[in-house]
Amino acid sequence: MAGDSIGRAHTRGPRSHRRSRRCAHGAGATTVSIGIGAASERTFRSLRRHRNYRLYFFGQVVSISGTWMQNVAQAWFIVQLTHSALAVGLLAACQFGPYALAGLFGGTLVDRLNQRRLLMVTQTAFMLSAATLAALALTAHAAVWEVYLLAGVNGIVTIFDTPARQSFTIQMVGRDELPNAIALNSSLFNASRIVGPALAGVLIAVAGVGVCFLINSLSFLAVIGALALMHESDLFPVARDVLKQSVWRGAREGVAFAWRTPLLRTVLLMMLFIATIGINFNVLLPLVTSATLHSGPAVFGLLSALFGAGALAGALTSASFGRASARALLTGATIFSAAELVLGPVRLVWAAGIVLLVVGFAFSLYTSQSNSALQLNTPDRLRARVMGIYAYVFFGTAPLGGLLAGWLAQIGGTELAFFVAGGVSLAAALYGRLGLARQTSRNTPAAAPA
Structure with missing residues (x-):
């Protein structure tokens, strides 16, 4: 059944189920109380048990908050310099273009390197880029091409940083607690998206964009320091790729492994269609606010915050499960798709806010469970490559998906855009339900006779 844990088959026999029902009836309120306490304990288990992950998590809390500050300030900076919507679109192309071109190759190199040390290098590169942007803005000497160039540099660094961050998590917490840590990573990302x-x-209103860039550059010291303070002896050992092959052949090996592994193929194909067609809120939310709800920037900020709050709740819920679950993955994808279909015809701000809470919750539940499923079913020496593919279908398709969403909104309004997004995502969820059901039933042994 698709509700079994992904990658680990364990089925109880009929006698075990009868015992469970008798215990459930006798426990009463005490069982409910213990269950709530256990869920709460599971939610933050990785933070309590692993010093290295605790350092990394709180370093990332500071650093990712700074990154979100820079994302907003950088777009606003381009608006100040050009007063052009097209120029903002070109900024996004500079940020995501390098990953779209070369994102599949970064994981091959990451699989061969010490990922903690590599992350210290990539985070230092991000820090120097932000410091340069701060100097240009604070001295009023910035040209548009310089902002684009620095965005492109960040895009190139991301090719190596993203698969390294994704695949390093298992070294900090181990295989058993990987789903919990991935969900906690998602929670801090979404909390930072709000803050x-x-x-x-x-800060932009009070001191200008330059201060945001400066704070972001300083925020990287938190995660660099966390990585430096880790006890390398406490990291869980993983096998590295020792094959002396070209980057091209290494990338082909990763793609071939993902394609011939049914579970990985199903999860990645689901994400390809949902990410490309369904996840384009950076394009559609401003249009919903201005053209559909006829509101201003205050409502846009509120809707963005509600989406982030829902995503944070979804990530914490995923963290409380304690394991990767096909049922949770598919439930998240289905609710996300249905909520997008509901959002299309909405014309009231309060109703749109409620739906976006649900969308954010389901989005985070789906993506964190997909991430866990991929990592738990990939060998150590290929993990960075497979996570590079995951990041590619998530980020690398953003330019194409954004153009499609904008075109659909232009010819038929945001209602058409969300109808197509929800419909395609729902079809992908149905495909995933069929594919994962076949996979888990194939891996699940028959129950022992009574």
Whole structure:
């Protein structure tokens, strides 16, 4: 059944189920109380048990908040310099273009390297880029091409940083607690999505964009320091890729492994269609606010924050499960798709806010469970390559998906755009339900006779 844990088959026999029902009836309120406490304990288990992950998590809390500040400030900076919507679109192309071109190759190199040390290098590169942007903005000497160039540099660094961050998590917490740590990583990302832009808005109004860039550059010291303070002896050992093959052949090996592994192929194909067609909120939310709800920037900020709050709740819920679950993955994808279909015809701000809470919750539940499923079913020496593919279908398709969403909104309004997004995502969820059901039933042994 698709509700079994992904990658680990374990089925109880009929007698075990009868015992479970008798215990459930006798436990009463005590069982409910213990269950709630156990869920709460599971949610933050990785933070309590692993010093290295604790350092990394709180370093990332500071650093990712700074990154969200810079994302908002950088777009606003381009608007100040050019007063052109097209120029903002070109900024996004500079940020995501390098990953779209070469994202599949970064994981091959990451699989061969010490990922903790590599992350220290990539985070230092991000810090120097932000410091350069801060100097240009604070001295009023910035040209548009310089902002684009620095965005492109960040895009190139991301080719190596993303698969390294994704595949390093298992070294900090081990295989058993990987799903919990992935969900906690998602929670801090979404919490920062709420805090960072809010701080950026205040700082831009009071002190200008340069201060945001400066704070972001300093925020990288937190995660660099966390990585430096880790006890390398406490990291869980993983096998590295020792094959002396070209980057091209290494990337082909990763793609071939993902394609011939049914579970990985199903999860990645689901994500390809949902990410490309269904996840384009950076394009559609401003249009929903201005053209559909006829509102201004305050409502846009509120809707963005509600989406982030829902995503944070979804990530914490995923963390409480304690394992990767096909049922949770498919439930998240299905609710996400249905909520997008509901969002299309909405014309009231309060109703749109409620639906976006649900969309954010389901989005985070689906993506964190997909991430866990891929990592748990990939050998150590290929993990960075497979996670590079995951990041590629998530980020690398953003330019194409954004153009499609914008075109659909132009010819038929945001209602058409969300109808197509929800419909394609729902079809992908149905494909996933069929594919994962076949896979888990094939891996699940028959129950022992009574």
